[in-house]
Amino acid sequence: MSDVIVIGHKAPDTDTVCSAIVYAAIKGYKAATPGELNEETAWVLNYFKVPAPPLLQNAAGKKLVLVDHNEPAQVVDGADQAEIIEIVDHHKMNFVCNTPIYVHVEPVGSTATVLAKKYADWVKNNPTYAGLLLSAVLSDTVIFKSPTTTDEDKKVAADLAKIAGISDIQAFGIDIKKAKASIKGKPIADVIHVDFKDFDFGGKKVGIGQTELIDINECYDRAGEISSYLNELKAGKGYAMVVFIGTDIIKEGSELYFAGDAAVMEKAFGKKPEGASMWLDGVMSRKKQVAPPLEKAFTS
Numbered sequence: 001m002s003d004v005i006v007i008g009h010k011a012p013d014t015d016t017v018c019s020a021i022v023y024a025a026i027k028g029y030k031a032a033t034p035g036e037l038n039e040e041t042a043w044v045l046n047y048f049k050v051p052a053p054p055l056l057q058n059a060a061g062k063k064l065v066l067v068d069h070n071e072p073a074q075v076v077d078g079a080d081q082a083e084i085i086e087i088v089d090h091h092k093m094n095f096v097c098n099t100p101i102y103v104h105v106e107p108v109g110s111t112a113t114v115l116a117k118k119y120a121d122w123v124k125n126n127p128t129y130a131g132l133l134l135s136a137v138l139s140d141t142v143i144f145k146s147p148t149t150t151d152e153d154k155k156v157a158a159d160l161a162k163i164a165g166i167s168d169i170q171a172f173g174i175d176i177k178k179a180k181a182s183i184k185g186k187p188i189a190d191v192i193h194v195d196f197k198d199f200d201f202g203g204k205k206v207g208i209g210q211t212e213l214i215d216i217n218e219c220y221d222r223a224g225e226i227s228s229y230l231n232e233l234k235a236g237k238g239y240a241m242v243v244f245i246g247t248d249i250i251k252e253g254s255e256l257y258f259a260g261d262a263a264v265m266e267k268a269f270g271k272k273p274e275g276a277s278m279w280l281d282g283v284m285s286r287k288k289q290v291a292p293p294l295e296k297a298f299t300s
């Protein structure tokens with residue numbers, strides 16, 4: 001057994017966890033996760049009867065492959081004292097290394113898509129892992145509704161579904177999303193942190209959380225709670241701005257809650273916030289539709 005560990009980003013999602021498991025299996029490496037699995041990922045692993053990877057919260061001294069991220073702020077703690085030997089990802093590069101390493105990044109909807117393409121022959125003979133990759137594609141592309149979706153994601157998903165024996169891709173996608181698509185009765189801190197990413201925008205620390213819902217009214221019902229938590233987080237953790245994206249996957253749009261300068265939000269999204277939030281039609285992707293305009297507003 002090799003001592004290489006394949007690991008995804010903090011606040012792990014289905015793509016990062018499933019890609020780590022599958023890539024570790026392909027290469028004979030070990031998979032690990034830097035944080036607890038969310039309900040959606042737990043549902044997927046349970047569905048395919050695959051055990052959760054062990055928790056690794058400090059990677060100092062380890063040999064790592066990073067999947068589904070390369071942003072230093074999203075990497076497991078201790079990674080500055082680890083050896084990173086490879087990156088497989090579908091995000092923009094913001095990673096500097098001192099030695100040459102393997103990097104495989106493609107502008108597609110999920111890291112699972114990158115793996116399914118490159119290792120198609122291997123995946124063909126491993127239906128359980130095909131199922132994990134399919135779940136990751138459907139999760140990251142929000143069942144192909146996200147603007148991050150490419151034709152390659154759809155093609156790969158169709159192939160994976162055949163291998164995994166999933167006959168109705170849409171219905172399976174909704175089952176996956178339903179596992180996490182409610183915030184009812186959950187502590188607001190958990191809601192905001194379950195999918196939360198830190199960014200560095202021109203030297204300013206910005207945090208962006210996201211949740212996907214079947215009904216955005218669940219956010220409206222708790223708007224005051226959301227806003228006060230964001231303000232607390234901003235003040236306590238040295239953020240220039242904290243944003244929480246409540247995405248309605250049926251209406252295909254998002255309510256953006258924020259703590260920070262309203263003028264920056266207006267500059268980024270071309271719309272005046274009403275109080276501490278704004279609705280943006282068609283916005284579903286943090287990576288493609290929220291982080292880039294915010295970064296531009298902070299740096300230009």
Ligand code: MG
Nearest residue numbers: 013015016068
């Ligand atoms: Mg991810």
Ligand code: MG
Nearest residue numbers: 015068110111
């Ligand atoms: Mg991903």
Ligand code: MG
Nearest residue numbers: 013139140195
């Ligand atoms: Mg995501």
